[in-house]
Amino acid sequence: MINKDKKIERIIGPAQSARMVETIVGCKWSLTVYQLLVQGINRPGEMVRATEGLSTKVLNQCLKRNIEFGLLKKMSYPEIPPRVEYIITELGYKLLPILDSLTQLQEEINKSK
Structure with a gap:
């Protein structure tokens, strides 16, 4: 019985x-x-070369947003030439199952159309 009060x-x-x-x-x-990061491709140049249509500018904007949220971390190495790599943080790894679930949900929605 539902209490309406x-x-x-x-x-x-x-x-x-x-x-x-x-x-x-x-x-x-x-x-x-x-x-890409899960597959071990963690340098910006490698990411751009591995992904058709992805520009350096757009990649940098995407990486910056993810760093601001604390999902990725930028690792700079004092080498010549300079080397930069990105890693997924602990918080970022917690987000991955959520992103996977959303991807699966979208696939189910697409199938039902």
């Missing part, structure tokens, strides 16, 4: 994490970047 409190979603997921999923290249 009891008020339900509004549930407020986790704003920061929701914005983070929206930004990452909304970026055309973020999922590809994570796929």
Whole structure:
């Protein structure tokens, strides 16, 4: 039996994490970047060469956003020529199953059309 007198409190979603997921999923290249990093392709030049249509400018914007969220970390090495690599942080690894679930959901939606 439902108690009609009891008020339900509004549930407020986790704003920061929701914005983070929206930004990452909304970026055309973020999922590809994570796929590259998981495969061990972690240098910007390698990423651009491995991905058709990805420009250096767009890659740098994508990497910067992910670093700001704390999902990726930039590793700079004091070598000549300079070497830069990106790694997925602990928080980034926690996000990967969520991104995989969203990808699977989209595939199911596409199949049902």
